[in-house]
Amino acid sequence: MIRARGVSRRYGAHVALHETDFDLSEGELVALVGPNGAGKTTLLSVLAGALEPSAGTVERRVPTGWAPQRPALYSRLTPRENVELFARLAGAPSAAVDLPERPAAELSVGQRQRLNLALAFLGEPRVLLLDEPTAALDDDRRAVLWQQVAALCAEGGAVVFATQLHEETERADRVVQLHGGHVE
């Protein structure tokens, strides 16, 4: 579903991701783990197309949803307005969102993360790229999220998620360890 070859990413002189190959197959649930600064966020951003690789190629064969580590949304718009706008930009149907009708800047951290995840699910993506998706979520919301992830994988989709939590890696079919921008 996603195929990356020789992908690297530089920030000036600093190399955040060294030549990396990555393949994602149907039904797979992949966990990216590693210490801070290992390159997990960079790899997910490059796979999502949010960041251009300095070298290498990324091939995305299906619609892909992306939830960055820090929510990427318009803070002056309400959750509904955010969802409507991104849905219309993507040419996808809008989705209901169970969040207060006030500017996103005034939401709690957890609520903003829920909105961030809702945007990732817009347009019924076959692949989800989630960067520490459960951060700031309460237990109930975590459970709902993992149910959605499992359902997608069961339907033939695939999910890659970055995490710092050991117990979350146990859900994964495959664990990719990153260190210093290298896949180990």
Next chain:
Amino acid sequence: MRRTALLLRKDLRVLRRSPLLLAVLVSYPLLIALLLALVAGYANAKPRVAFVDNDNLPEKVEIGGRTFHVERTIRRVSDDVVLVPLERSEAERQLRNGKVVAIVRVPAGFVAQLRAMQRSPQLELETTRGLLASRVTQQMQALVYSLNRELQDAFIAANLRYVDLILHGGKGTFLGRRFDVLGLERAESRVRDPEVREFIEVAQLALDQTDDALEATANPIELRTNTAGGRTWALSAQVQAYALALVTTFLAAVLAGAALAAERDERVLQRLARGLASLGEVLASKVALAALVAAVLGLGVALAFGVAVEAAGVEGGEPWSRMPALVPALLLAGAVAGAFGALVATLAREARSATLVAVLVVLPIVFLGIVPREAAPAAGWVSDVLPFAHEVRLFDALLYELDPWRTVLVEAGWLLAIGTVLVAAARTLMRRLTA
């Protein structure tokens, strides 16, 4: 196009939710325009000129039988400059430290020379090299010109009295000597030679014409000055054009820059870059936002000025009939300033820096645009490649020139060219935002 429109709609919605920001963005350039107008008003203020009297001028001076009141003459000069009586040394000190912009010196023996009517006495004017010096020189030249006019009249009157003496005879004084003149009339009756009598007759006829001839020779051309009612500086065409250009430039540049930088701060650009909207579409939405807001607010400012002009009952402008033509000009000016703001945003690291840099950069551009080309040619050249001066000329021509279209085409062409360069540069540098 659809995506640009969606982003533009989003930006307008965000702007609507920031009334304080909008109020500041509108009021700040208007405040600057007002300050500029005040500075312009100050430029019209009277410069201080030291008056050094080395001749101890009397209250009254009689020349050619006419009395000149020194105090009244000084008061007349004070309509244009503030004349400050000073000792010579103090005047020179104040000229050096800039408290006065010039010294007018009346040298010793000035009045005596004037009374003698033999040689022209000299007033001495010493100026600094500042911009006001040329104004003072012009004003002093105008004063000397008007004094000369009055003295000429007195001298001509005195000369005519001598002519009268030659014609009709009588007692007179010249260079302090008293004399008794027979006069041509009486001379004619005493001369028997027909040729001499004929000469006297012709001389009488000629001298009879001297009066008008002398007046005409002294004043080949007379300038009659009428002061007509006009606009005050606050409502002048120039101030209105500045206000429009300021609102447009400032508002559009800051707004577009802040909107684009905010999108990067909110990390939305990366989301958009995933095929939701191209960088070109994002840039277009910011330029469109700037153009639209500049047009709406610029038109509001123009309407407010138009109402003020009508209320003040002043004439000489085209406040209403040209309004429709102002809209595309405002859109163009706003778009160019918006492209400039977007370029600033691509260079700044985050929204606050972008806004600050936009303000810091716009102000010198504005001031460069108001420096007269004659005062600093280099400022004019730099200003030519920046939008502000072209906007001022465009608005000025559109609103107040009788036949504005040539100027409008030239200035719009400049703005289009500058805007194209700015958009291209911003588009190239925008890749940094998602890097």
